[in-house]
Amino acid sequence: MKKEKLQGPEQPVLSKAVLEQERKMLLDLGNDITRVRDKNDLLLLFSRRLKRYFYFTHTIVTLIDEKGGTYTPFLLDNEHSPIRTHARYAELVKARFPLNEPFIQAVLQANGPISFLLEAVMDQPGSPVFLKVNYEEGVREILMTKIMMEDKPVGFIHMYTDKPGSFTNEFRSVINGIVPQLSGAVSNILKNEEIYKTEREKSFLLDFSNEIAKVRSKPELQAAIFKVLDKTMHTQLAMIRVIDDDGIHLSMFMCDPTLFGGAKAFEQMSNTRITVEEPYTSKVLASKEGLVFSVAEEIKGGNDYARLWATTGRKNMYSFPLRVGDRNIGTIWMLANKLSKLLLKGICAQISISIANIQANEKLLAYKKQLENENDYLKEQIRTIYNFSEIVGNGAAMQEVYRLISLVAASGTTVLVLGETGTGKELIARAIHNASTRKDKLMVKVNCAALPANLIESELFGHERGAFTGATEKHIGKFELANQSTLFLDEIGELPLEAQAKLLRVIQERELERVGGKQTIRVDVRLIAATNRNLEEAVRAGQFREDLYYRLNVFPIPLPPLRERPEDLEPLANFFVKKYARNAGRKISQIASKAMQQLHSYNWPGNVRELEHMIERSVLLATDGILKDVYIPQKNIPEKQSPAYLVNRSLEEVERSYIIDILKRCHGKISGVGGAAEILQVPGNTLHSKMKKLGITKADYFS
Ligand SMILES: Nc1ncnc2c1ncn2[C@@H]1O[C@H](COP(=O)(O)OP(=O)(O)OP(=O)(O)O)[C@@H](O)[C@H]1O
Numbered sequence: 001m002k003k004e005k006l007q008g009p010e011q012p013v014l015s016k017a018v019l020e021q022e023r024k025m026l027l028d029l030g031n032d033i034t035r036v037r038d039k040n041d042l043l044l045l046f047s048r049r050l051k052r053y054f055y056f057t058h059t060i061v062t063l064i065d066e067k068g069g070t071y072t073p074f075l076l077d078n079e080h081s082p083i084r085t086h087a088r089y090a091e092l093v094k095a096r097f098p099l100n101e102p103f104i105q106a107v108l109q110a111n112g113p114i115s116f117l118l119e120a121v122m123d124q125p126g127s128p129v130f131l132k133v134n135y136e137e138g139v140r141e142i143l144m145t146k147i148m149m150e151d152k153p154v155g156f157i158h159m160y161t162d163k164p165g166s167f168t169n170e171f172r173s174v175i176n177g178i179v180p181q182l183s184g185a186v187s188n189i190l191k192n193e194e195i196y197k198t199e200r201e202k203s204f205l206l207d208f209s210n211e212i213a214k215v216r217s218k219p220e221l222q223a224a225i226f227k228v229l230d231k232t233m234h235t236q237l238a239m240i241r242v243i244d245d246d247g248i249h250l251s252m253f254m255c256d257p258t259l260f261g262g263a264k265a266f267e268q269m270s271n272t273r274i275t276v277e278e279p280y281t282s283k284v285l286a287s288k289e290g291l292v293f294s295v296a297e298e299i300k301g302g303n304d305y306a307r308l309w310a311t312t313g314r315k316n317m318y319s320f321p322l323r324v325g326d327r328n329i330g331t332i333w334m335l336a337n338k339l340s341k342l343l344l345k346g347i348c349a350q351i352s353i354s355i356a357n358i359q360a361n362e363k364l365l366a367y368k369k370q371l372e373n374e375n376d377y378l379k380e381q382i383r384t385i386y387n388f389s390e391i392v393g394n395g396a397a398m399q400e401v402y403r404l405i406s407l408v409a410a411s412g413t414t415v416l417v418l419g420e421t422g423t424g425k426e427l428i429a430r431a432i433h434n435a436s437t438r439k440d441k442l443m444v445k446v447n448c449a450a451l452p453a454n455l456i457e458s459e460l461f462g463h464e465r466g467a468f469t470g471a472t473e474k475h476i477g478k479f480e481l482a483n484q485s486t487l488f489l490d491e492i493g494e495l496p497l498e499a500q501a502k503l504l505r506v507i508q509e510r511e512l513e514r515v516g517g518k519q520t521i522r523v524d525v526r527l528i529a530a531t532n533r534n535l536e537e538a539v540r541a542g543q544f545r546e547d548l549y550y551r552l553n554v555f556p557i558p559l560p561p562l563r564e565r566p567e568d569l570e571p572l573a574n575f576f577v578k579k580y581a582r583n584a585g586r587k588i589s590q591i592a593s594k595a596m597q598q599l600h601s602y603n604w605p606g607n608v609r610e611l612e613h614m615i616e617r618s619v620l621l622a623t624d625g626i627l628k629d630v631y632i633p634q635k636n637i638p639e640k641q642s643p644a645y646l647v648n649r650s651l652e653e654v655e656r657s658y659i660i661d662i663l664k665r666c667h668g669k670i671s672g673v674g675g676a677a678e679i680l681q682v683p684g685n686t687l688h689s690k691m692k693k694l695g696i697t698k699a700d701y702f703s
Pocket residue numbers: 390391392393419420421422423424425426427428490530531532572608609612
């Protein structure tokens with residue numbers, strides 16, 4: 001060590017006047033300190049007071065870093081410091097000076113203020129550069145004293161003069177007396193700063209948390225992160241990597257592409273899929289509160305990434321594990337000179353939750369999409385496998401019908417199709433049959449309403465030759481015909497009570513005897529019954545056996561009337577236009593919107609059958625390629641039809657009105673003596689089919 005001029009710390013003998021001076025100064029300073037709001041004001045007041053009594057150029061306060069090892073400027077005298085214009089000033093005010101060098105060690109070991117001639121110490125090995133800089137600006141001597149807090153040095157007061165010898169005994173004695181007060185003030189400032197910083201950080205975190213709570217998607221999260229890093233942390237995101245579902249790999253989740261100015265190396269790096277074992281990543285993931293990598297140190301250590309980091313001019317790479325609870329979900333990387341740990345910790349916690357939410361949301365959306373696709377696929381499958389292609393209508397009501405069909409079709413369960421006349425009950429029965437294992441055999445249909453009461457049994461169960469008058473041949477009944485297939489009992493509600501009892505027995509026993517026969521015949525028949533009647537009411541009215549009702553009502557499929565599924569009207573109308581235009585060899589491709597409106601305004605008591613007939617008629621009457629007119633039934637049709645009324649009506653309409661008229665006259669009796677079929681001179685069955693074709697229901701002739 002070069003020879004240095006050490007003054008004090010021996011206690012000087014002070015005159016009364018000096019003591020008085022010191023007391024007054026301490027008092028003044030005490031008052032000042034209570035008024036100080038800004039930390040630099042403290043130093044200014046201190047300098048000004050002191051300058052009233054002593055000569056020196058300027059003063060600064062440095063603080064020892066928390067972790068020790070260095071000290072750094074804290075309070076600056078921006079008014080008087082001669083080095084403010086020095087080229088290295090900006091560097092000096094931010095610098096960290098090591099504590100383990102002889103100059104500052106001498107200060108630490110001294111029991112009070114200690115002064116040095118700069119010339120003597122500035123060139124010593126390890127001496128802080130501010131000594132030389134001050135010397136270059138004309139400063140010649142420095143007086144230093146420790147600031148103590150709870151018996152520990154926390155910093156230093158530096159006082160400088162351009163006139164060696166300025167730091168007299170009196171001066172040093174006053175400084176010595178002032179130090180405890182100054183320490184208290186510095187300590188208050190530090191505490192206040194800490195509180196203020198914490199408050200500010202908390203408020204930033206609150207703002208960020210509010211912002212991030214609104215985030216629903218990755219781009220929104222990116223915007224929120226970029227904003228907080230830029231505005232609050234004054235840094236940029238280098239990268240966020242998230243751990244893949246396999247728990248091993250990490251993929252790039254987000255980065256700020258502007259940070260490295262589109263460097264190829266970054267692109268390469270971000271596209272590389274790394275694992276949790278990658279040395280840096282594993283260190284970060286294992287760390288409790290993140291790691292800071294010094295860019296310079298990393299370059300020295302041969303870290304290739306660090307060369308890229310250095311291009312930003314920032315000193316450190318901050319990396320934090322992204323965690324939700326105890327689970328690591330990724331890592332975040334930011335380049336900065338200095339970042340607040342508390343703030344980083346809070347921000348990373350929020351980012352972690354947000355990423356986890358977005359991932360969960362993305363998974364949910366993907367799952368939903370997959371379910372939707374599966375649903376579409378299954379619907380399509382149901383339609384193709386079960387061949388519902390001839391059934392038109394895709395509205396919610398029909399979807400439910402298709403679902404029920406697909407549930408029941410493969411089983412042998414008895415099905416009861418319920419719905420108004422013309423809603424498509426037979427179509428549904430066929431669809432069930434076609435989707436069942438019995439599809440290779442024909443479905444057998446019996447219309448229970450169309451059979452004369454005395455023939456029903458024979459029709460269903462067959463008869464032996466000579467069983468009754470007219471039974472000249474053995475007759476195989478529909479049940480036997482439908483063995484290993486499906487028997488469709490249409491209009492089951494019309495079955496006479498006697499036949500109901502027999503039917504019940506066959507259903508229960510799965511065996512029958514032909515009328516007039518002795519032999520028991522086992523049958524394997526799947527039953528589908530349909531009715532437009534309210535069977536429960538019929539049971540209550542004693543018209544339908546309760547036990548049979550329960551046997552049939554195993555799996556009911558209700559078919560909604562057309563007026564309750566208007567969404568199906570247009571597809572159905574278009575379907576029938578195509579069908580009947582093709583049948584008639586006509587080129588009609590669409591229905592005019594006015595006609596469609598008319599269709600929608602009608603409430604379709606005869607349901608799809610009525611619509612079908614109306615379209616068939618309209619197609620035949622159409623004059624060009626667009627169906628402009630539909631023939632909606634007129635209400636209040638006069639009882640007596642005048643010839644004028646018959647004008648412009650189709651043959652079918654006239655036929656329909658005529659049959660209804662006759663049925664009305666016969667009080668609804670179709671076949672037998674005095675029945676409509678007799679008057680019209682056609683067999684009962686023929687009249688029944690005709691009525692069905694023309695959509696004539698009981699409502700027409702009983703009204
Ligand atoms: N969804 C539909 N898609 C295509 N055509 C349909 C549809 N529903 C009914 N139809 C047609 O309407 C007409 C009447 O249908 P179906 O005979 O099945 O009705 P229903 O309910 O059995 O009538 P009823 O009670 O009078 O016996 C048939 O020509 C049928 O093809």
